[in-house]
Amino acid sequence: MSTDRLTIVLDRLLPGDPDAGWPAAGALGLADKARQMAAERGDADRLAGIVAALPADFDDVSEAGQVAALKALEADQPDAFDLLILYAYGVYYTDPRVRDVVEARTGYPNRPPQPEGYELPPFDERLLDKVKQRPPFWRRP
Amino acid sequence: MHATADPHVDAVIVGAGAAGAAVAWRMAKAGLSVSVLDRGPWLNQQEAANSRDDWEWVMCTDHHPDPGIRKAPADYPVTADDTPIRPAYYAGIGGSTLHWGAHFPRFHPSDFKTFTLDGVGRDWPIDYWDLEPYYDLNDQIMGVSGLAGDPANPVRASRAMPPVPLCAGTQRLAEAADRLGWHWWPSDSAINLDQDGLGRNCCNQCGPCGMGCPRHARASTDITYWPLAIEAGVTVRPEATVGRIETDDDGRARSVLWRDRDGAWHRQAADLIVLAANGMGTPRLMLHSTSAAHPNGIGNRSDQVGRHLMHHPTALVSGVFDESLGPPAGPFACALYSQEFYETDRGDTGAMRGYQMQAIRGQGPLGTALGGYVTRLDWGGDHHRQFENSFQHTVSLTVTTEDLPEPENRVDLDDRAEDAAGVPAARLTYRVSENSQRLLTHGIERTTGWLREAGATETKVTALSRQAGFHFLGTVAMGEDPDRFVVDPAGRVRDCPGLAVVDGSVFPSAGGVNPTSTLQANALRLADLLAGQTPMRRGRAEARDMTT
Numbered sequence: 013m014s015t016d017r018l019t020i021v022l023d024r025l026l027p028g029d030p031d032a033g034w035p036a037a038g039a040l041g042l043a044d045k046a047r048q049m050a051a052e053r054g055d056a057d058r059l060a061g062i063v064a065a066l067p068a069d070f071d072d073v074s075e076a077g078q079v080a081a082l083k084a085l086e087a088d089q090p091d092a093f094d095l096l097i098l099y100a101y102g103v104y105y106t107d108p109r110v111r112d113v114v115e116a117r118t119g120y121p122n123r124p125p126q127p128e129g130y131e132l133p134p135f136d137e138r139l140l141d142k143v144k145q146r147p148p149f150w151r152r153p
Numbered sequence: 154m155h156a157t158a159d160p161h162v163d164a165v166i167v168g169a170g171a172a173g174a175a176v177a178w179r180m181a182k183a184g185l186s187v188s189v190l191d192r193g194p195w196l197n198q199q200e201a202a203n204s205r206d207d208w209e210w211v212m213c214t215d216h217h218p219d220p221g222i223r224k225a226p227a228d229y230p231v232t233a234d235d236t237p238i239r240p241a242y243y244a245g246i247g248g249s250t251l252h253w254g255a256h257f258p259r260f261h262p263s264d265f266k267t268f269t270l271d272g273v274g275r276d277w278p279i280d281y282w283d284l285e286p287y288y289d290l291n292d293q294i295m296g297v298s299g300l301a302g303d304p305a306n307p308v309r310a311s312r313a314m315p316p317v318p319l320c321a322g323t324q325r326l327a328e329a330a331d332r333l334g335w336h337w338w339p340s341d342s343a344i345n346l347d348q349d350g351l352g353r354n355c356c357n358q359c360g361p362c363g364m365g366c367p368r369h370a371r372a373s374t375d376i377t378y379w380p381l382a383i384e385a386g387v388t389v390r391p392e393a394t395v396g397r398i399e400t401d402d403d404g405r406a407r408s409v410l411w412r413d414r415d416g417a418w419h420r421q422a423a424d425l426i427v428l429a430a431n432g433m434g435t436p437r438l439m440l441h442s443t444s445a446a447h448p449n450g451i452g453n454r455s456d457q458v459g460r461h462l463m464h465h466p467t468a469l470v471s472g473v474f475d476e477s478l479g480p481p482a483g484p485f486a487c488a489l490y491s492q493e494f495y496e497t498d499r500g501d502t503g504a505m506r507g508y509q510m511q512a513i514r515g516q517g518p519l520g521t522a523l524g525g526y527v528t529r530l531d532w533g534g535d536h537h538r539q540f541e542n543s544f545q546h547t548v549s550l551t552v553t554t555e556d557l558p559e560p561e562n563r564v565d566l567d568d569r570a571e572d573a574a575g576v577p578a579a580r581l582t583y584r585v586s587e588n589s590q591r592l593l594t595h596g597i598e599r600t601t602g603w604l605r606e607a608g609a610t611e612t613k614v615t616a617l618s619r620q621a622g623f624h625f626l627g628t629v630a631m632g633e634d635p636d637r638f639v640v641d642p643a644g645r646v647r648d649c650p651g652l653a654v655v656d657g658s659v660f661p662s663a664g665g666v667n668p669t670s671t672l673q674a675n676a677l678r679l680a681d682l683l684a685g686q687t688p689m690r691r692g693r694a695e696a697r698d699m700t701t
């Protein structure tokens with residue numbers, strides 16, 4: 013069975029890095045979710061349109077050829093390409109499996125900001141010792 | 154068209170945002186009957202998406218400040234083909250404060266007198282000390298954390314709460330500013346840091362304030378002014394879209410026509426009609442409300458309505474550090490600022506007036522990848538390396554420049570689209586002036602140096618932030634000269650008795666800082682004048698400052 017073109021596109025945009033543990037976006041099976049997210053925002057046709065605007069032989073050329081085709085499309089239709097990037101990065105970085113990798117690689121916890129929030133030490137006024145020496149320098153009308 | 158007559162009130166206010174809320178409360182306290190109409194709904198911030206797994210997606214889409222991306226039902230159409238800066242606003246009870254960053258600086262005294270001091274722009278008909286008591290009053294109601302004593306500004310009253318904490322990245326900036334011998338100071342922030350204060354929860358440093366604050370720590374007028382205004386008797390009507398200001402044969406404003414959520418029309422008559430629909434929405438309504446007495450739109454006899462649009466053209470420079478700075482903790486827009494280059498120093502900047510540099514904390518994973526305010530990460534083979542190098546390794550500085558009023562920069566109408574009430578789209582026509590460009594160039598160089606001094610190994614420059622059209626100022630300016638200023642110093646529209654403007658439209662000049670504390674302080678002052686009250690006494694800080 014031939015691979016869905018959006019899956020190939022996602023794999024070229026976010027190809028993964030096996031050494032660091034980053035999965036490729038297409039291989040995660042995110043194409044359908046990306047289409048669903050686009051449909052929820054009334055962008056289904058635009059997303060399909062930008063993928064359809066790739067050359068007819070896109071699926072069959074080498075990976076390097078696919079990257080070149082995407083670069084040409086980006087140069088030719090930057091706004092439409094922005095939309096493709098929105099859905100590609102959007103579906104990837106909201107996927108829990110990717111968020112687990114983010115946590116493993118960076119320590120950023122895989123949870124939303126609320127309700128826990130984060131801890132920061134209170135502002136330390138001693139940091140201002142030097143600035144406080146400065147006389148007022150606002151301009152008097 | 155059939156329109157149901159609402160009971161007559163002393164004042165009807167169009168717009169329930171930062172300015173409308175302050176004016177409604179103040180007028181009701183003065184004994185006026187007040188009704189408020191806003192095209193947007195009430196929002197429940199306790200349900201804000203910060204607690205959802207897909208919070209970043211919501212932030213990039215349904216809660217995006219740009220109406221062209223967000224596509225919310227309450228938004229009105231905006232044509233932004235002829236401006237490099239996209240509009241950012243929000244429609245709802247609370248207006249754009251529902252989405253704002255809550256950075257709460259004040260104007261400097263010089264900002265009110267740019268023409269007298271520098272021969273550019275337009276003086277305000279008042280000065281800093283006229284506004285000072287209103288700044289203080291507004292601070293009490295919004296709830297401000299920070300620290301008095303900033304040498305870049307006049308003495309001000311103690312802040313109610315201590316400053317918002319710094320994070321690893323912003324602390325590096327503070328230390329680097331000291332090494333450079335530059336000014337910096339912790340931000341005044343309209344954010345609650347007191348567990349027991351204000352009836353709101355304490356900020357827990359979650360980060361993305363722009364989505365709304367489920368803890369009600371970040372002030373927005375739906376949770377600050379509106380409960381007080383409603384208690385004082387104000388009627389607030391959400392999802393009430395004003396389509397026209399109606400005038401009588403003599404040209405006096407008598408009523409507004411508004412459309413409810415079901416499409417039914419109403420007529421609200423009032424002794425005073427107050428526009429607080431922001432610096433884009435207010436001129437849009439005035440220009441649309443043509444009649445025999447006002448053939449070019451209300452107040453537009455001299456073709457001044459909508460002109461002199463001022464934003465704060467903003468550059469953003471991000472510093473990337475080798476070491477991790479930790480999770481993006483703390484309110485994203487509130488940490489510290491520098492006003493080292495705020496006052497005019499033409500020999501240094503090559504420009505008149507100046508700019509503020511404001512620290513912006515890091516973003517979440519998707520925000521980092523997509524960029525938003527900064528450049529997005531490349532797609533392809535290098536993406537994952539770039540992500541690891543940037544995410545939790547970045548802190549940014551804005552260069553927020555003072556824009557000068559230029560008549561060609563404007564809001565007018567675009568008949569090609571209209572909202573459900575039949576009001577045409579607002580059209581923005583805007584160029585960054587040479588003066589603002591010089592300030593941006595200077596600021597990019599200085600912020601780059603600051604970030605390098607802080608230890609950044611790479612800096613990324615967004616020379617003009619496209620998504621930074623969140624301040625709409627000066628489009629219906631107030632002043633003494635009837636030929637140049639559409640409204641008088643009390644906010645009254647000169648050619649149209651019974652109509653007043655109280656939002657950022659009336660700013661003669663824009664300052665180089667975020668405008669909302671000044672906008673609300675001025676709105677409170679105008680409310681007093683419009684309600685026939687004696688204005689509050691000029692600030693006492695003047696005497697203290699003059700002795701320093």
Ligand SMILES: Cc1cc2nc3c(=O)[nH]c(=O)nc-3n(C[C@H](O)[C@H](O)[C@H](O)COP(=O)(O)OP(=O)(O)OC[C@H]3O[C@@H](n4cnc5c(N)ncnc54)[C@H](O)[C@@H]3O)c2cc1C
Binds near residue numbers: 168430435486667669
């Ligand atoms: C993303 C973002 C971040 C910001 N951050 C900061 C910050 O950190 N510090 C700062 O000082 N400022 C900030 N601002 C700006 C601040 O929000 C505005 O200065 C302030 O809200 C303007 O107040 P206003 O009352 O003039 O307008 P708004 O608050 O925009 O309110 C106007 C209201 O009018 C309503 N309206 C418009 N037209 C009609 C109509 N025809 N009928 C009925 N109702 C109508 C709208 O629905 C809206 O609710 C930010 C803004 C945004 C968008």
Ligand code: SF4
Binds near residue numbers: 370
């Ligand atoms: S950082 Fe603080 S003020 Fe901002 S949304 Fe989170 S809890 Fe609220």
